[in-house]
Amino acid sequence: MSVQETETEVILTHPDNKATTVKILKYGATVYSWTLAGQEQLWLSTAAHMDGSKPVRGGIPLVFPVFGKNETDELLSKLPQHGLARNSTWEFLGQTKSNPPTIQFGLNKNIANPEMTKLWSEEFNLILTIELGADFLKTAIEIENPSTSKDLKFNWLFHTYLRIPDIEDTMISNLVGMKVHDKLLQEAFIDKHPVIQFHQETDVVYEKVTEERVVQVVRQGHPLHTVKRDNLPDVVVWNPWTEKSGNMADFEPKSGFKEMVCIEPGYVTDFVTLQPGKKWNASQILSKDKLKYQAIQ
Numbered sequence: 515m516s517v518q519e520t521e522t523e524v525i526l527t528h529p530d531n532k533a534t535t536v537k538i539l540k541y542g543a544t545v546y547s548w549t550l551a552g553q554e555q556l557w558l559s560t561a562a563h564m565d566g567s568k569p570v571r572g573g574i575p576l577v578f579p580v581f582g583k584n585e586t587d588e589l590l591s592k593l594p595q596h597g598l599a600r601n602s603t604w605e606f607l608g609q610t611k612s613n614p615p616t617i618q619f620g621l622n623k624n625i626a627n628p629e630m631t632k633l634w635s636e637e638f639n640l641i642l643t644i645e646l647g648a649d650f651l652k653t654a655i656e657i658e659n660p661s662t663s664k665d666l667k668f669n670w671l672f673h674t675y676l677r678i679p680d681i682e683d684t685m686i687s688n689l690v691g692m693k694v695h696d697k698l699l700q701e702a703f704i705d706k707h708p709v710i711q712f713h714q715e716t717d718v719v720y721e722k723v724t725e726e727r728v729v730q731v732v733r734q735g736h737p738l739h740t741v742k743r744d745n746l747p748d749v750v751v752w753n754p755w756t757e758k759s760g761n762m763a764d765f766e767p768k769s770g771f772k773e774m775v776c777i778e779p780g781y782v783t784d785f786v787t788l789q790p791g792k793k794w795n796a797s798q799i800l801s802k803d804k805l806k807y808q809a810i811q
């Protein structure tokens with residue numbers, strides 16, 4: 515049975531390998547586990563709220579319609595950090611393909627978290643498609659503006675928590691030469707470092723990274739994860755390190771920052787402005803590719 519649904523979640527199992535699975539909580543349509551041949555690829559806090567009481571700390575939370583906390587936009591500034599997609603219960607729409615197993619979830623204003631839609635009352639239709647390949651996981655989003663008169667203005671981001679053995683000997687490649695906004699230093703510059711390494715809290719947004727750049731998480735010369743993007747020009751790299759993870763009640767174990775890194779493909783430097791009746795599509799593909807060190811174009 516490649517698709518199992520319960521009241522709160524959906525589980526996909528790959529037909530060629532029962533140990534290749536993906537588990538999605540209907541709350542936030544949050545992928546919280548992806549195993550490849552029995553190996554978990556995502557990080558999930560042991561204190562993550564799995565009961566819909568708050569966004570899941572780990573897996574792939576969905577960020578819409580705003581990344582971060584907006585202070586300037588009249589409508590978006592009313593929403594909490596990262597918006598309403600990750601704290602609304604999505605509708606399971608069913609299976610669209612049996613191999614690779616592919617399913618869809620939907621969210622719109624009528625079923626979204628009412629605490630949120632009373633703050634931000636724009637019309638929207640979201641369809642999330644999750645495809646479990648034999649050696650990849652694809653998450654794709656389609657955003658429709660059903661309004662007949664108003665533009666829809668939004669950010670989108672996949673807030674992906676990747677599992678790693680040890681942050682201190684992990685590096686991120688193929689972002690060299692890109693403009694980066696360091697949210698902690700509050701400054702922007704061209705990153706000339708050949709790779710990103712981690713020695714402290716890291717919270718950076720690589721802007722307009724060409725899609726040819728495959729972001730790789732590399733340890734001791736071996737690529738642990740490869741992230742490919744379609745229509746998601748920005749890449750956030752985040753690790754909370756000791757103090758920040760110490761201050762997050764739902765981040766456990768406190769040493770967990772050593773075993774995770776967030777690589778977050780998104781459209782966050784600017785807003786998408788979607789005209790009435792139009793649709794916008796984007797996706798990420800997580801896979802285990804061979805090492806691919808890309809020169810600066």
Ligand SMILES: O=P(O)(O)OC[C@H]1O[C@H](O)[C@H](O)[C@@H](O)[C@@H]1O
Pocket residue numbers: 595596697717718750751752776778
């Ligand atoms: O705690 P959350 O609302 O899930 O946000 C967790 C993190 O998300 C992104 O990575 C942001 O760049 C960080 O600034 C933020 O701390």
